[in-house]
Amino acid sequence: MQTCTDADNPITQSTVSKIEFKFRETGDVKDLPKSGRPKITQDKKIYIVLSMEENPQSTSTLVASENEVSQTTVLRILRKENYHPYKLQLVQELNEDDPDRRLQFCETMMNLCQTTPANTFFQ
Template identity: 90%
Template sequence: MEENRQSTSTLVASENEVSQTIVLRILRKENYHPYKFQFVQELNEDDPDRRLQFCETMMNLCQTNPNLHQQILFSDEATFCLNGTVNRQNCRIFSERNERRAGLERALDAMILV
């Protein structure tokens, strides 16, 4: 795990011909814990101005239409990147401490929203 912190316990178990339970038990004994890798959107210099402009626009719309919140649809959706990144829930880093790593994600990468 020290060589590749993004290696999965399943892969390590398979490579060493032991069960995943044994791998997890050894990692826990050595004080390694799985930490979730957090993906964040890359911010540009003009993003704060654009966010402020969006907020002001929404506030104006809410003043002109008090029922606007009833006309907005919030959906439970999933995004799949076309570059191969699909399931971010299974992305873990094994480490003795949480290194607070974050991956940058470009907003304009090709994606499918379902």
């Protein structure tokens, strides 16, 4: 069995130069963060879900601007957590007397249909 020793893998001058250059430029020998899409932390995901829990009327645009992420990211996180976007729109309100009025309308129409000949409806 062969083992690696320092004699088998000597450090080259170029390796030392690269490390020295990196240290002089950044003050550290660690690699710089890679460019690309930033990762959303788990804490931020939890905060987004909690903010929608606390205020369900809040919009995804508002939550996105509060958390400095895109609206698409907010919608993707909420979809993964089984939240479905919708906006409740109340169009008509039912009143207490609505059933009585509907019954009265039906009775009026039934009487009209019985007293008026059928051929007058289609002229």
